[in-house]
Amino acid sequence: MLLYKLNPSVTSTAGPRLRSTIREVPVPRPSWVPLWGDIEAPVVTLPARGRTGYWIPEHSWQKHEQFVHTHVHGRARPEWEHANEGWAVATRHFIELAGTLMKRHGRILLGREFNRSEKCNYRCMNASGYECTCSCQARNHGGGRWMAGWRITAETTQGINGRAWSWTLLEKIPPASRYS
Secondary structure, eight states, X not given: OOOEEEEEEEEETTEEEEEEOGGGSBOOOOTTXXXXXXXXXXXXXXXXXXXEEEEOTXXXXXXXXXXXXXXXXXXXXXXXXXXXXXXXXXXXXHHHHHHHXXXXXXXXXXXEEEOTTXXXXXXXXXXXXXXXXXXXXXXXXXXXXXXXXXXXXEEEEEEETTEEEEEEEEEEOOGGGSOO
8 A cells, every 4th residue: 555655746955755645545444344245335323422423435535524525514524533443424414424325326334323222112213313222223213214215235233342233234225116
């Protein structure tokens, strides 16, 4: 992996100066995100507390930032979260981020933190938002309206540092098959 390259436009008495290309190197997949066979899909994570995480295959450090500013929200402030090995934005951008990645890539891997002992109830089933931490793993949340136009193709659960995570591979439903 090339981390430095010669920049011929910048010279000194010692010769050409090295220029860092780290911002152009693809961001590695976070180690705690499960592998899903040979599927390489964008990842969006929704923790119980904190910011929405994301990772896009083959995107450099700079392209991760640019993607959010260009396609999600110009005022969004993506930040690198060292502890999570990934980029994060405010949770209020979750639906827009997930929807945009789905539209551009056709599928996403969605990780949601949940509480196994928190029983799903009337409040969850009739909620208007997308934030859910109960044992239904957001399946019943708001009647499932938050994922309109998407279908679940695979799912699993995983414990990470004592926290329960639901991982769902979602695909965009082609317009013709939505009504059949």
